Amino acid sequence: MSIKKHVKLGLSALALSVSFHAMAAEDPIKVGILHSLSGTMAISETALKDTMEMLIEQQNAKGGIDGRQLEAVVVDPASNWPLFAEKARELLEKEKVDVIFGNWTSVSRKSVLPVVEELNGLLFYPVQYEGEESSENVFYTGAAPNQQAIPAVDYLKNELGVERWVLAGTDYVYPRTTNKILETYLKDMGVAEADIMINYTPFGHSDWQSIVSDIKKFGSAGKKTAVVSTINGDANVPFYRELGNQGIASSDIPVVAFSVGEQELAGIDTGPLVGHLAAWNYFMSVDNDANYDFIDAWVEYKGDDKAVTNDPMEAHYIGFNMYVEAVKKAGTTDVDAVKDAIIGVAVPNLTGGYATMMPNHHITKPVLIGEIQDNGQFSVVWETSSTVAGDAWSDFLPGSRDLIADWRAPLKCGNFNVKAGTCGASAGEQALADAD
Amino acid sequence: MGIFRWLTPHCLNALYLKSLYLKALYLKPLGLALLLVLSLPAHSQAEADSDQGQALLTNLADASPREMDAAIEAIVDSGDPRARSWLDAFGNNRLSRIEDTGQVVVVLRNVGRDWTIADPLTGENLGEISRRELDRVNINNAIRGKLEGVLAMLDLYSDDPEVQENAAEAMMGKVNDSVVNPLTKLLERDLPGPVRNRIEESVAIYQLQQGEPQARLEAIDVLTGSLHSNARAALNNAVAGDDPAVAARAKQALVSIEQKLKMNRAAETLYFGLSLGSVLVLAAIGLAITFGVMGVINMAHGELIMLGAYTTWGMQQLLPGQPGLALILSIPAGFLVAALAGIAIERSVIQHLKGRPLETLLATFGVSLILQQLVRTVISPLNRSVTTPEWMSGSLVINDALSLTLNRMYVIGFALVVFAGLMLIMRKTRLGLEVRAVTQNRAMARSMGIRATRVDILTFGLGSGVAGLAGVALSQITNVGPNLGQNYIIDSFMVVVFGGVGNLWGTLLAGLSLGTINQILEPWAGSVLAKIMVLVLIILFIQKRPKGLFPQKGRAAEG
Numbered sequence: 001m002s003i004k005k006h007v008k009l010g011l012s013a014l015a016l017s018v019s020f021h022a023m024a025a026e027d028p029i030k031v032g033i034l035h036s037l038s039g040t041m042a043i044s045e046t047a048l049k050d051t052m053e054m055l056i057e058q059q060n061a062k063g064g065i066d067g068r069q070l071e072a073v074v075v076d077p078a079s080n081w082p083l084f085a086e087k088a089r090e091l092l093e094k095e096k097v098d099v100i101f102g103n104w105t106s107v108s109r110k111s112v113l114p115v116v117e118e119l120n121g122l123l124f125y126p127v128q129y130e131g132e133e134s135s136e137n138v139f140y141t142g143a144a145p146n147q148q149a150i151p152a153v154d155y156l157k158n159e160l161g162v163e164r165w166v167l168a169g170t171d172y173v174y175p176r177t178t179n180k181i182l183e184t185y186l187k188d189m190g191v192a193e194a195d196i197m198i199n200y201t202p203f204g205h206s207d208w209q210s211i212v213s214d215i216k217k218f219g220s221a222g223k224k225t226a227v228v229s230t231i232n233g234d235a236n237v238p239f240y241r242e243l244g245n246q247g248i249a250s251s252d253i254p255v256v257a258f259s260v261g262e263q264e265l266a267g268i269d270t271g272p273l274v275g276h277l278a279a280w281n282y283f284m285s286v287d288n289d290a291n292y293d294f295i296d297a298w299v300e301y302k303g304d305d306k307a308v309t310n311d312p313m314e315a316h317y318i319g320f321n322m323y324v325e326a327v328k329k330a331g332t333t334d335v336d337a338v339k340d341a342i343i344g345v346a347v348p349n350l351t352g353g354y355a356t357m358m359p360n361h362h363i364t365k366p367v368l369i370g371e372i373q374d375n376g377q378f379s380v381v382w383e384t385s386s387t388v389a390g391d392a393w394s395d396f397l398p399g400s401r402d403l404i405a406d407w408r409a410p411l412k413c414g415n416f417n418v419k420a421g422t423c424g425a426s427a428g429e430q431a432l433a434d435a436d
Numbered sequence: 437m438g439i440f441r442w443l444t445p446h447c448l449n450a451l452y453l454k455s456l457y458l459k460a461l462y463l464k465p466l467g468l469a470l471l472l473v474l475s476l477p478a479h480s481q482a483e484a485d486s487d488q489g490q491a492l493l494t495n496l497a498d499a500s501p502r503e504m505d506a507a508i509e510a511i512v513d514s515g516d517p518r519a520r521s522w523l524d525a526f527g528n529n530r531l532s533r534i535e536d537t538g539q540v541v542v543v544l545r546n547v548g549r550d551w552t553i554a555d556p557l558t559g560e561n562l563g564e565i566s567r568r569e570l571d572r573v574n575i576n577n578a579i580r581g582k583l584e585g586v587l588a589m590l591d592l593y594s595d596d597p598e599v600q601e602n603a604a605e606a607m608m609g610k611v612n613d614s615v616v617n618p619l620t621k622l623l624e625r626d627l628p629g630p631v632r633n634r635i636e637e638s639v640a641i642y643q644l645q646q647g648e649p650q651a652r653l654e655a656i657d658v659l660t661g662s663l664h665s666n667a668r669a670a671l672n673n674a675v676a677g678d679d680p681a682v683a684a685r686a687k688q689a690l691v692s693i694e695q696k697l698k699m700n701r702a703a704e705t706l707y708f709g710l711s712l713g714s715v716l717v718l719a720a721i722g723l724a725i726t727f728g729v730m731g732v733i734n735m736a737h738g739e740l741i742m743l744g745a746y747t748t749w750g751m752q753q754l755l756p757g758q759p760g761l762a763l764i765l766s767i768p769a770g771f772l773v774a775a776l777a778g779i780a781i782e783r784s785v786i787q788h789l790k791g792r793p794l795e796t797l798l799a800t801f802g803v804s805l806i807l808q809q810l811v812r813t814v815i816s817p818l819n820r821s822v823t824t825p826e827w828m829s830g831s832l833v834i835n836d837a838l839s840l841t842l843n844r845m846y847v848i849g850f851a852l853v854v855f856a857g858l859m860l861i862m863r864k865t866r867l868g869l870e871v872r873a874v875t876q877n878r879a880m881a882r883s884m885g886i887r888a889t890r891v892d893i894l895t896f897g898l899g900s901g902v903a904g905l906a907g908v909a910l911s912q913i914t915n916v917g918p919n920l921g922q923n924y925i926i927d928s929f930m931v932v933v934f935g936g937v938g939n940l941w942g943t944l945l946a947g948l949s950l951g952t953i954n955q956i957l958e959p960w961a962g963s964v965l966a967k968i969m970v971l972v973l974i975i976l977f978i979q980k981r982p983k984g985l986f987p988q989k990g991r992a993a994e995g
Contacts (some may be wrong), residue, residue, distance in 0.1 A: 201964065204915075205963060210959055214959055222672035241824075266818075377546075
């Protein structure tokens with residue numbers, strides 16, 4: 001073997017070790033996934049964990065972000081709200097993740113808030129919620145009330161001529177806040193007190209006979225009546241079944257639901273429900289190639305022909321792509337840099353438009369109204385002409401009317417009171433104060 | 437402009453008849469192809485018009501929501517025999533367009549990635565096509581409502597009285613300028629009583645809204661006594677209207693209707709109460725045996741109910757397409773599964789803890805958690821959907837204001853049958869006698885030659901089996917999921933304690949009365965508060981009478 005060859009070998013070995021070294025310097029980007037994989041919420045949240053893993057896999061196949069691979073760090077907070085805070089701390093302190101995607105219920109988000117603010121983490125929250133919050137460290141990719149509830153009521157009023165309203169919900173914070181907002185909104189539009197009926201039922205309620213009969217009675221007063229339903233979880237199944245049995249068709253008294261999606265319909269015989277409505281920002285049936293690609297990938301990933309996609313999954317799709325774009329834009333995964341870079345980032349959604357991150361950390365979304373079909377899917381019957389920007393602070397609640405959120409310099413505040421000109425406590429401090 | 441003005445009775449009649457078999461055509465394309473061939477000569481014109489048919493459908497597909505009326509009108513106007521089937525497909529969200537060619541097709545199967553389509557003109561099956569290639573022809577509730585009116589108008593000329601009756605029902609509140617004349621003409625014909633009444637009422641509603649003052653007063657006379665909600669709605673509007681004479685008369689009519697309604701509502705509440713009560717009785721009656729008679733606190737009772745419900749689901753999986761048969765077979769199967777599970781629990785856990793109620797409670801609570809997790813792991817954490825057979829859905833219509841839901845009625849009947857059966861076993865059979873003997877004085881019974889252990893097994897199996905039966909019934913009215921049992925365990929104990937431990941009659945009476953009280957309270961207190969009030973009521977009652985409604989008397993009670 002000649003010396004020349006030796007040198008060559010040595011050089012290539014050197015080059016190899018250098019390139020290894022370079023690789024080692026480029027640690028993978030760690031993505032924390034904080035969704036319950038056991039307990040009551042596992043039904044809904046497991047699909048979101050799988051969605052994130054699929055998105056990360058796809059991104060890695062595309063070469064990661066600027067050459068850096070992504071790595072999922074999955075923890076299980078087990079539908080236990082205080083455990084969410086502990087797991088978030090574990091993700092940020094021990095695993096040192098760059099970003100967290102997670103939570104479903106509002107109460108779990110409130111539990112995590114102080115932790116992500118204290119440790120300066122990033123959290124993408126994908127579910128529709130009651131609003132009244134904006135944290136520097138949280139990005140809300142689900143709908144605020146003005147992106148779901150208010151447009152749905154507008155649709156019922158303008159398109160279907162509804163004048164009498166039943167607000168039916170499960171007894172907890174999201175339905176109560178949403179119904180409070182809707183009640184004020186309806187009264188502002190001149191709807192009389194007597195034309196609004198409000199009803200709350202416990203989780204898992206199964207005996208709907210007298211409530212449905214009441215709704216029927218309420219609807220025979222001569223004005224077009226509709227039910228706005230914030231009924232959550234599996235209580236919907238006996239509710240719709242009772243509607244069908246008592247012969248309430250969608251053309252008589254339509255029900256528009258905010259928590260019934262493809263996943264929930266999968267467990268019901270939808271025959272008697274055809275024509276009842278739901279308001280979301282995404283439906284699996286949206287006729288769009290990006291959507292079909294997403295569904296096909298999802299079906300393949302799950303290995304189940306019947307796997308369905310839903311609104312919070314689209315929210316994660318948008319949130320994940322926004323994060324990718326923001327990291328590219330900032331050129332780093334440094335939390336503060338990403339936080340600044342992500343405002344204004346626009347990525348395609350699955351309904352044929354774009355979602356933009358607003359300064360209040362909410363995103364723009366189209367609002368779709370879908371009618372239930374006999375195959376368990378929704379057909380879109382109405383949508384807003386343009387996207388709607390999420391409003392962190394509702395205009396229809398007395399305390400929040402004057403508040404705005406803007407995380408750009410120089411304001412950098414999640415609850416700035418425009419009248420008093422002051423900035424209140426942060427969302428995390430607020431959550432801690434409420435918990436005490 | 438209405439969509440009905442072109443609807444003349446004779447044309448509709450002919451249209452209806454001609455379209456009847458074509459409607460079926462899309463459901464059975466192959467079987468009916470022969471029929472199509474046979475009828476080709478009669479439809480040579482339709483053949484020639486096939487371009488026109490496609491044009492009509494394209495027109496419908498292109499129409500903006502505002503132009504929809506006109507497009508539907510054009511289709512019916514054409515007198516095309518296939519019009520009805522097109523409109524049916526449209527109403528069922530089954531009309532789609534192929535993106536590339538613009539051809540309008542009927543979707544036969546809209547599940548999965550590729551959808552089966554058919555040609556709306558010939559009914560020919562065109563095979564499968566990717567859903568990406570299809571654009572759905574949109575329909576919404578407003579248009580669907582109008583379409584129902586059009587189809588109802590067609591159906592009114594049917595020869596089938598049932599179809600006619602449904603059509604007349606659908607016309608209520610949908611009468612407008614364009615149909616009022618054909619409808620009045622129709623009244624001159626010989627019509628079955630209910631159909632005639634309905635049409636008269638719906639015309640009266642129209643008159644009350646639009647007619648001359650005199651006609652409006654007459655309309656009120658027709659509507660007086662009608663319990664239909666649309667009639668009430670129209671009268672309510674008339675009361676708020678500007679004509680004082682009409683308003684006064686309408687008010688009078690409403691008062692008389694309201695009186696009739698009161699009776700009906702009371703009957704309805706009673707029915708709701710009985711049905712909730714029978715659910716409680718079913719859930720509790722098994723416990724009345726195991727806890728009431730044997731004195732075993734079985735926290736896994738709810739999970740035995742759940743097993744019964746899952747058996748129903750499993751049966752339906754085994755017999756796809758026959759939910760009714762599956763449900764009937766589930767009754768013995770559910771009993772067996774739950775009874776065997778109960779016996780297994782008794783043998784493995786409870787028999788070792790005789791006379792230690794606290795340990796029994798904790799151990800069976802553990803068993804309940806194990807069973808729940810087992811179902812979660814083996815089957816799925818998600819709820820399973822159990823189909824309701826045709827003969828159990830819908831309701832029995834007594835009158836316009838009172839209809840009794842069928843599934844609940846079956847549950848009430850089932851609960852009574854189970855109760856009667858159990859009563860028979862306990863009173864008239866040897867097993868019943870032995871059970872009573874063992875529970876009253878175990879040692880004495882054994883010395884009389886009764887095999888106490890065997891009796892324990894059989895009794896526990898019986899109580900568990902009955903819980904399984906409750907599960908079969910509950911699968912028809914609530915969610916079948918791992919948590920099913922938890923929702924009923926507290927209620928069951930409540931009923932048994934309230935009724936008096938060890939007394940089956942007490943359980944029946946307690947269940948029915950608690951259900952009724954709950955349903956009376958619910959309308960004005962709300963469901964959460966009603967539940968709390970019932971609980972407070974029971975606590976107060978137990979304070980006064982610690983042994984429940986029917987306390988056991990005699991020496992057995994002291995033992």
